[in-house]
Amino acid sequence: MYLNIFKIGGNILDDPKRLDTFLNTFCDCSEKKILVHGGGKLASELCRQLDIKVVMNQGRRITDLMTLRVAVMVYAGWINKNLVASLLSRGCRALGLSGADGGCIIADKRKPEPVDYGFAGDLKDGSVNTIFIRQLLDKGLVPVFSPITCDPAGQLLNTNADTIASALAVAFRRYYTVRLRFLFDREGVCCPGSDKPLPLLSRAQYEKLRDQGTISDGMIPKVENALRALEQGIDEVLIGNTCIQL
Amino acid sequence: MYLNIFKIGGNILDDPKRLDTFLNTFCDCSEKKILVHGGGKLASELCRQLDIKVVMNQGRRITDLMTLRVAVMVYAGWINKNLVASLLSRGCRALGLSGADGGCIIADKRKPEPVDYGFAGDLKDGSVNTIFIRQLLDKGLVPVFSPITCDPAGQLLNTNADTIASALAVAFRRYYTVRLRFLFDREGVCCPGSDKPLPLLSRAQYEKLRDQGTISDGMIPKVENALRALEQGIDEVLIGNTCIQL
Numbered sequence: 218m219y220l221n222i223f224k225i226g227g228n229i230l231d232d233p234k235r236l237d238t239f240l241n242t243f244c245d246c247s248e249k250k251i252l253v254h255g256g257g258k259l260a261s262e263l264c265r266q267l268d269i270k271v272v273m274n275q276g277r278r279i280t281d282l283m284t285l286r287v288a289v290m291v292y293a294g295w296i297n298k299n300l301v302a303s304l305l306s307r308g309c310r311a312l313g314l315s316g317a318d319g320g321c322i323i324a325d326k327r328k329p330e331p332v333d334y335g336f337a338g339d340l341k342d343g344s345v346n347t348i349f350i351r352q353l354l355d356k357g358l359v360p361v362f363s364p365i366t367c368d369p370a371g372q373l374l375n376t377n378a379d380t381i382a383s384a385l386a387v388a389f390r391r392y393y394t395v396r397l398r399f400l401f402d403r404e405g406v407c408c409p410g411s412d413k414p415l416p417l418l419s420r421a422q423y424e425k426l427r428d429q430g431t432i433s434d435g436m437i438p439k440v441e442n443a444l445r446a447l448e449q450g451i452d453e454v455l456i457g458n459t460c461i462q463l
Numbered sequence: 464m465y466l467n468i469f470k471i472g473g474n475i476l477d478d479p480k481r482l483d484t485f486l487n488t489f490c491d492c493s494e495k496k497i498l499v500h501g502g503g504k505l506a507s508e509l510c511r512q513l514d515i516k517v518v519m520n521q522g523r524r525i526t527d528l529m530t531l532r533v534a535v536m537v538y539a540g541w542i543n544k545n546l547v548a549s550l551l552s553r554g555c556r557a558l559g560l561s562g563a564d565g566g567c568i569i570a571d572k573r574k575p576e577p578v579d580y581g582f583a584g585d586l587k588d589g590s591v592n593t594i595f596i597r598q599l600l601d602k603g604l605v606p607v608f609s610p611i612t613c614d615p616a617g618q619l620l621n622t623n624a625d626t627i628a629s630a631l632a633v634a635f636r637r638y639y640t641v642r643l644r645f646l647f648d649r650e651g652v653c654c655p656g657s658d659k660p661l662p663l664l665s666r667a668q669y670e671k672l673r674d675q676g677t678i679s680d681g682m683i684p685k686v687e688n689a690l691r692a693l694e695q696g697i698d699e700v701l702i703g704n705t706c707i708q709l
Contacts, residue, residue, distance in 0.1 A: 266512075266513055267512055267513075286541055289540050289541050289544050289545075290536035290537060290540040290541050291536060291540070292540075293539070293540045293543075293544050294535050294536040294537070294538075294539045294540020294541065294543075295532055295535050295536050295540065297539075297540075298535050298539050298561050298563055298564075298611060298613075298619055299535075299617075299619060301561070301563045301564055301613075302563040302613040302617040302618070302619050303617045304617075305563055305566050305613065305617060306613075306615060306616050306617030307617075310565055310566060311563075311564070311565075312564045312565045313561070313563070313564050315544050315547070315559070317544055317547045317548040317551055317557075317559070318544075318547055318557070318558045318559050319556055319557075319558045319604055320551050320556060352602065356598065358565055365544060367544075367547075367548040367551065367552075369552060370552050371548040371549045371550075371551060371552030371553075372548070373544055373545060373548050
């Protein structure tokens with residue numbers, strides 16, 4: 218049985234028309250499915266309005282307590298609930314989740330060396346509560362994950378959405394044939410000086426492109442998570458735009 | 464079988480010590496239970512920081528689009544996920560929900576007459592998806608409701624938390640013996656000029672106290688919801704503080 222895991226980020230979330238198209242196509246998928254979403258402009262906008270400095274390192278946000286509050290409010294609050302309500306209005310029984318809900322994804326706070334990312338969550342084997350999430354899937358519910366998790370002590374943690382999508386894919390590979398789809402506004406990972414996406418990307422090729430600076434910022438965790446998922450036995454990982462991948 | 468519905472608001476949410484005591488006692492309750500929470504100072508604080516005017520009418524917030532965004536972020540995001548994570552760390556399998564999640568509470572946008580409350584949601588018979596919520600309860604999960612719902616078109620709506628608690632109580636009365644508890648920082652509804660709570664409050668007595676101005680602001684929807692729940696067959700409704708009611 219197939220399980221389709223879709224990850225969408227700011228490029229789709231911030232563009233109402235593209236989001237609408239994505240949600241329609243997502244609802245058309247009649248197989249089991251999970252949606253994982255990242256943030257978008259709103260978190261950075263709100264940080265600016267509240268005079269909270271946005272600090273990024275290699276495409277990952279450094280999360281102090283005020284930034285965590287914004288992340289939880291925007292990701293687990295505004296974005297997650299709007300996605301769920303939009304899916305519901307299309308007849309899709311979406312259920313919004315953070316990792317804390319039902320204890321479905323328990324993370325560890327990232328160690329402060331070599332870079333202190335603050336309230337950032339890392340996942341490990343066993344982080345994903347597959348029993349609970351499978352119960353939801355079996356009831357016909359469609360989990361919609363915001364990139365917020367918590368640790369066993371109840372501390373909420375900001376977690377990279379690509380990492381969550383990848384961890385879900387790896388955790389469910391023993392139960393389903395998993396298709397993992399990282400969707401964004403380009404057709405895929407492109408060669409330097411070309412608009413054509415690479416049909417296939419090896420780890421060696423990725424590392425070369427990263428060291429050259431061709432793959433940078435937010436693409437680094439995306440590609441790393443995709444490669445890690447493949448190395449851990451996921452059948453199919455796609456990085457690209459909605460049209461190609463559905 | 465008993466179902467315990469607890470409603471907490473700002474008086475408990477904004478006081479870390481009182482919240483801690485409440486959460487411990489809530490976890491000690493071994494019967495089926497639901498937590499419904501309101502807001503607290505944070506929503507008004509954030510509105511002030513973002514230059515959004517807070518407008519109230521008879522204890523109910525008037526919700527324009529910017530206020531709705533703050534309400535969803537604070538209630539369904541920060542407060543809901545922190546409560547869920549805190550309960551989880553105490554061994555309680557909490558699941559945070561807005562009305563949109565799993566389509567569990569579908570509301571109608573309140574009509575703009577006589578007062579236009581903006582994006583405010585009203586509930587009616589059949590608003591509560593008892594099948595879905597009972598499935599969660601039967602799996603040992605503890606639903607934690609934020610006061611955010613949505614309408615069938617996918618519009619998120621701000622909904623009074625006392626109303627949600629009351630609607631849940633009424634919807635579940637055919638399946639469980641329901642105990643509905645509105646918790647706040649006083650021992651109950653007091654007589655004018657007295658600190659002693661009334662052991663019993665009739666509708667006639669309430670209407671008299673309301674017309675005198677003794678019961679005002681946020682107490683009006685609380686008492687009205689309590690009376691309506693009683694009139695619709697709820698076995699027990701309590702208004703008071705944590706210690707007395709548990």
